[in-house]
Each structure stands twice: as structure tokens, then as C-alpha cells.
Amino acid sequence: MHDLVAIKGKNILVVGASGFLGRPLATRLAAGGSRVCAVCRKSPEADAENIHWAHGDAADAEFVNRLFSSFRPAVVFHLASDSQGGRALSLLPGSVHNDLVATINVLHGAASADAKVERFVMTASLEEPEGAEPTPMSPYAAAKWAASGYGRMFRHLYDLDVRVVRPMMTFGPGQKEWKFVPSTILSLLANQRIAIGSGSRLVDWVYLDDVVEGLLAAACVPDVPTTVDLGSGALVSVADVAREIGRQLGRTHLLQIGDGARGEEIVRVGDAAKARELLGFSATTSLPDGIARAIAFYSDAVRQPGRRHIVMPSG
Secondary structure: OOOOOOOOOOEEEEEOOOOOOHHHHHHHHHHOOOEEEEEEOOOOOOOEOOEEEEEOOOOOHHHHHHHHHHHOOOEEEEOOOOOOOOOOHHHHHHHHHHHHHHHHHHHHHHHHOOOOOOEEEEEOOOOOOOOOOOOOOOHHHHHHHHHHHHHHHHHHHOOOOEEEEEEOEEEOOOOOOOOHHHHHHHHHHOOOOEEEOEOOOEEOEEEHHHHHHHHHHHHHOOOOOOOEEEOOOOOEEHHHHHHHHHHHHOOHHHEEEOEOOOOOOOOOOOOHHHHHHHHOOOOOOOHHHHHHHHHHHHHHHHHOOOOOOOOOOOO
16 A cells, blocks of 8 residues: 555545545545545535545536635545546536536636645546547547646646546446446346447456555655556456456356447557556556455445445346
């Protein structure tokens, strides 16, 4: 686990703290001795030791400015995201609001704050395009691409120490149940056949706990001058991940995996050497071990129907 001495005891703002990455990050920061203001759009949760929950929308500039004035954070983690990767036109307004406007507001609040924000960590997306004429393949990808550009601009023009990290395909406990890994696990637990139209996409899969450690590393090292990937450094197909889940559950016979290509999907492997050099980060959880932990979480959740964030797939 990463040494948190560089940020221990500081006021830390976590935007998107009720989310997949935000919740374990806020818990880890509080356990390490930092004072955490945990921002979420849902109803505020009960405060815990070193964690104060704040209810509000980061796309509301006035709310964000009040946060910076009252809490005066030294470190900011901006993790709020819509994270719906579909291509429907109807997804555009939500993505602009939740991925882009929210990011700009938090960057602006940090740059304008009376008390200096020492470090600002924000997440990019593996779906962001690259190249001479990058073309995003979804509203989400476009919004995250623009948000990363704003982060780099604030670092360059406004002397805000912005550190951009790009998690690869993160999975683990507490993930939205429509995402691939939990959806597959929940379907197989229910003895439902699951059809995967194309299993050929190659993905850099990385376990949740490793990504949290990478985020902490990004806040603790002296400088992060360029975007850094948080990944395993290896590509594994969607089909092979499904088969590993099926193997561990003893239900591979329920998998129906097609071999057609979906096209225009980003294939990106995390630059593990760069992450080691700049952050001292390496993913330590193997794919089989990470899947085993995810299966244990969702199996337990199915046995406890009242547990939050779990909705069994239909049909």
C-alpha cells in the first residue's frame, strides 16, 4: 500500500465520492489520517471518522465555490463522471453536464480558491481518442477528451498542479451492475444464459484496489508532468474474461460468445513502464484473483437482497 505521508492530515476533497472509485478512495484517505470532504449527488450519507459527506452537483458552480470557501482543501480528487459509453444522441446532454461542465467547475474552483490547492488529481478515460485528428466515438469519450484538455490547460496557464491519470478497464466490488464483469457474474449466478455478441475486443483489465493505490500515488509524488495510465500492461480479450468468470463459477456452458468485430473500439494497453517511473505504481492483483474477489462480492450481495448497488439482470 502506498505511503500517504505527503498528504496525511491535509484537507482532501473527493468529488464523486459515492462512486465506484470514490468510495474506496475516500475510505482509504480517511484511514490514512486525512480529513475528507466527500461530495456526492445522492442523499448525503452519515459522516464517519475523518469523512464529512456533502450533497450537491459539481455541475453547479455556486455549490462548488462554496465547497472551496468552506472546506479549503489542499488536495482535490475529481472522479465524478457519467460513464455511459453508448453512442445514442440522447446521451449527449448528460455527458456534457456530468463529465465536462462538472470538471471545469471543479478546476475553476480550485484555481480560484483563496487557500491554495496544492495538488489536483483527475481521471481521464481509456475511451479518449488520440492521433493527429482525434475523433471521439461516443458523447462520453468526447466529454472526457475535452475535460482532460481543460485539465492540461489549467496546469499550463493557471499554475494549478493538475495530475491526470487514466485508469484502464477497472473492475471489482461495487461496480455498476450493467458493466461487463458484474453483469456477467450476476447472470451466471442466476443460471441465466448470457450472449456476448463480440468477445474479440482486447482490453487492459485492472482491479479496483490497484487503481485506488495509483490515484493515491498520483497525489503523493512530487510531480506528474504528463498523463499516466493505471493498468496491468497486458491485453486480455472480453471473451477470455467471460470464460474465466464462467470457469470460476463452473458455468461456462451458459456463455454464448460471438466472434464478430464491433468496430471502432479503442484498444489501449496501459504504459506500465511510465507508471512505474513517474508514480512508482504497478498493478499487483492478477486477473484471476481480481475476478475471484468480484465473484465473492456479488455472490454475497445476491444472498443479501437489501444490499445497495445490486440489481439482478432481467431475462
